[in-house]
Every structure is written in structure tokens, then in C-alpha cells.
Amino acid sequence: MNDFTRAARWWRDETIYQIYPRSFCDRSGDGVGDLAGIRAHLPYLRELGVDALWLSPIFVSPMRDFGYDIADYRAIDPLFGTMADFDRLLEEAHGCGLKLLLDLVPNHTSDQHPWFKASRSSRDDPRRDWYIWKDPVRGSDGSHHPPNNWISNFGGSAWEWDEATGQYYYHAFLASQPDLNWRNPDVRAAMFDVMRFWLDKGVDGFRVDVIWHLIKDDQFRDNPPNPAYSPDEPEIHRTLQVHSADQPEIHRVIAQMREVMHEYDERLLIGEIYLPLERLMHYYGEEGTGVHLPFNFQLIQCPWRAERVAEIVDEYEAALPPGGWPNWVLSNHDQPRIAARTGERQAAIAAMLLLTLRGTPTIYYGDELAIADVAIPPDRVQDPWARQEPGTSFNRDRARTPMQWSAEPHAGFSVVEPWLPLTDDWPDRNVAAQRGRPGSLLSLYTALLRLRRSHAVLRTGAYRRIEAGEDIFAYERGEGADRLAILLNFAAQPRTASLPDAYRGGAILLSSDPARSGAAEGPFRLGADEGVIVAPAGGNR
Ligand code: GLC
Secondary structure: OOOOOOOOOHHHHOOEEEEOHHHOOOOOOOOOOOHHHHHHOHHHHHHHOOOEEEEOOOEEOOOOOOOOOOOEEEEEOOOOOOHHHHHHHHHHHHHOOOEEEEEEOOOEOOOOOHHHHHHHHOOOOOOHHHEOEEOOEEOOOOOEEOOOOOEOOOOOEOEEEEOOOOEEEEOOOOOOOOEEOOOOHHHHHHHHHHHHHHHHHOOOEEEEOOHHHOOOOOOOOOOOEOOOOOOOOOHHHHEOOOOOOOOOOHHHHHHHHHHHHHOOOOOEEEEOOOOOHHHHHHHHOOOOOOOOEEOOOOOOOOOOOHHHHHHHHHHHHHHOOOOOOOEEEOOOOOOOOHHHHHOOOHHHHHHHHHHHOOOEEEEEOOHHHOOOOOOOOHHHOOOHHHHHOOOOOOOHHHHOOOOOOOOOHHHHOOOOOOOOOOOOOOOOOOHHHHOOOOOOHHHHHHHHHHHHHHOHHHHHOEEEEEOOOOOEEEEEEEEOOEEEEEEEEOOOOOEEEOOOHHHOOOEEEEEOOOOOOOEOOOOEEEOOOOEEEEOOOOOOO
16 A cells, blocks of 8 residues: 555645744743744644644754754754753643654755764865865966856855865855755665654654755866856856756655655654745655645745736646645745735635635744834844845745744744834734634634634635636636635635536635625625635535
8 A cells, every 4th residue: 555545644634733942922921932832822833723833943053044054953952952951842832732843954964963074074074075075176377267157055155165275166056055965875874864863752743945056066066057047146046956956866765755654653754845836846745755835935036916826726736647646835934924925804815715725734933923024224134135146035034033922022023123023013913812703814824724623625625616707716626526616816805706506605705804794795806905715505514
């Protein structure tokens, strides 16, 4: 029996909630969030109705890239607490029915990791080949140059010169984040043991950082230029990453990761992958050899128009391999927040979309309050990418600002000034103010999550597009006789939707407009920025 034929897996039914631990809640009083802060808010997460928490990295790190530069994979950074704090968080999360996913960062370590320190200590060190070292290209004057044209994702050459040993090492991100050599079986074995360490503790799975980067071209050929590049884009887009990422051998590595996961029951492997749709789909692998969920970022960068969003959903559904389970993401710690892209009123439509499409949704903390991007004063910029490429890239700090809990000082996030600023309207845009308030986005999220629980069809029912009219994205979720229609008005003006006959006179299960009442009539008048979920007449209440 392979994975595809096994009974439904929990992640098909459940909702993931991403926590950026620095920004969720600070209990130690240093302005940076921590594990105790997350633990304190488990009741909130239960009440909201999410099922699995994914924590961005919490491991020992010099924090040059805020935890995505790990110096010890098996220890908690003191900034976030201790291993005892972690164990307690895991136990209490499980105790209240929440799963816990960790961020696995296997592509690179910190330059402070003992592996790298050993590797750079001498060309003969047994760990030399754990990283990617290359001889320089020599100029006629004896000068040294990088071995190829690969560019760091954060700008500049991806090669760092090491004077002491006379070679370059490769780093896809910061120079302080050297890439591991995944062609080396010892590296694989070491990282698989890291996975086992956390799986043995009982974590429910991993989100694997930049998984498509792990294997690079074995001949280290130059990447071709990108003909569409414009200089206001981040420098990484100057070339096409044909040879530096997404190599065929990656799928064997992922299959091996899955073998590790198979040693345990029901654990989830998610891959962070930014690739065009047809490339992305390969990461499902065959017969359960790929990641369970290759993160689907199709909605993260698209224009917010009904037509386009509908097209994206249709294309994605059509491209899925047999047995591949979909997933949807609107925001994360690297991208502009959804409310910044759509505006406050459309944030409700985004929520309805995310939580009613077929596939596992991942909610980014704070999106349930429509926290938008926060302007960061130049002297408070933290993001190393923004520092390295000022002016060209999105400053990721804008999407990493603290969760806003209450009207207490510092929004109840901390007792001191937080590491990043709050939204200007935090005294009203916070959990305490929005909880239970009719018409608040938080109430809508809570209601949607409740509806997902009570209506199996929203979790596993098939998706079918309905033609409902301009500016409206409408679809049906159905399983046998169980059906629901979802109508989303992407316009800031009212629109009339044509409604399939079966739904005429049906009950409106949920609307983003708390004033909405009555049954669904056809033609159906949707308010500006309104979304509704409708049951067919006589069924599915
Ligand atoms: C991933 C992370 C990002 C980090 C990068 C390097 O893209 O999401 O935050 O900077 O990997 O680890």
C-alpha cells in the first residue's frame, strides 16, 4: 500500500498556522518572541480553530538570517528558551490537539556551525567535502575570481573567498550561510539524523527550507542570462537558476527524506519551493517519494483579480499529479502580507478563498487581523537581504512585525519596545478588540475554520468552477450529494451573480457581511467585497 492509497492523512483535513517565533509573543521581556509566548497563546490557537503550528526556526543561531542560519540543529536558541521549554510546548500543544511542525534548514548552516568551522580549517579536514569548495579562476595577474557566475539570492556573487585555504565556498544566501554538499552521503546521513532527533521527540513533521536548492549542477556550469531582467529587480533574477537549483537528483534526496519519515507514523513533509507550476509538480514525486505538500505559492504573487485567481486555481487543479493533494498559501515571512496586497476589505475574500479551496491551507500569523505591511524606519531595518540590497528587494521586516494581542502597551506582545514596530492602528487591530466582534476579520476566520470542521465537503469535496459573472470567482465543493457553493466578489462594488438552480432558495451558511440574512435567491446580489457560502435548497445545512 502506498501513500496515495492509504486512508486520508490528517493534513488533508487540517489547517496549518505559521508562527514566526520572534514575532508571536515575548514572555522573557527582551522585545523578541519566544517559546513561552507561543505556549501562552495555545488557547487562542485552539479557539481560532487551526490544527497544526509550523514554527520558523528556533535553533541555536547567530541570527544573521534570523534563525535560517543554524549553528546547532539539536538545541534551542536561548533567545527562544530552553529544550525544556520546547518539550513543554510540544506536550501542551499535543495536549490540546494541536500538531507541531518544525522548520528544517538542510541547504546551509551558519558559518558558526562546528561542521563549517572544521571544513574551513584545512583542505585536508575530513569535513572539507561537507561544503562546496572550488578553486578560483586565476587572472593573468594572479588575481582570483569565482568559479562561475552564480548569484546569491540576497545579491552579489554566491562565492566567498577563503584566504586561508585558497578556495571559494558557495553560499546561495548570505556568506555566513555556507551551502552543505548534498552529494556527500555523510551530509545526508547527518541531516537525516537531525530529522530523527526531532521526530523521536514527537514533532509532527517539517517544512523544509529551500528544498529545491539542495542539489547543484555537478559541473557547476554558468547560469544563462535572464533576457527579461530589469535592473529594479533583485540581482538574483539577472540570471536564470538553471544550474544552481532544481536538479534532477533532488528527487532522490527527497525520496530518502521520505524514507526517514516512513520510520514514523503519519508525519508531514512540506517543501518550500518557488518554481513554475510544471516544475513544482515534480516535487510530489511518484508513489509517495516526494514531499506531501510542495508549498503552493501561486496565489502569493498574483494580481488580485477574480479572473486571474480563478485561472490560477483551475491551472493548479489541472496540473496536480494523480493522488497529489493541493495546498494554498497567501502570505509568509518572506513575502508581502495578503492584506497589504488586497486591502483591508478584500482580506475577507482572501480568507474565504484560502479556507474553502480544495487543499490544505496555511495561515500566516496576524493575517487573521488583516495586519498589513508595516513601514520600517531606516534605522530599524533588520532584514539582512534588505540591508544587502537596499532599494531593490522587498524588505521582509514589513511582513514580520509583532502579533497584536490587546490594547495593553506594545499590543500585549511584550513589556518593552518590540524588535520591529507595530501597525499604527494596533490599539484597535488586535485580538482582544476583534475577538467575538461581528464583522471582524478574526470572527470571520473563526467562523470559516468552524465551518471547515463541521462540513467535510469543504475539506475533501471536489472543486468545480461555476461561471457566475464579472469580478466574481465562484466554485462548488462537492462530494456525492453533499455540495456547497462559494461566491467571492473581488470588486469594491456590488455585483449580481448567476447562481446554479440547485442553490436557489438555499441557505447562506456564512457571509463576510454580518448583516446578511435570508436565503439565496437567483440572480444573487453580492455586496461590495462580499463573499458567501451557500448550501443547495433543501440540503447541507
Ligand atoms: C527561505 C526562508 C527565508 C530564508 C532563506 C534562507 O527562503 O524562508 O526566510 O532567508 O530560506 O534560509
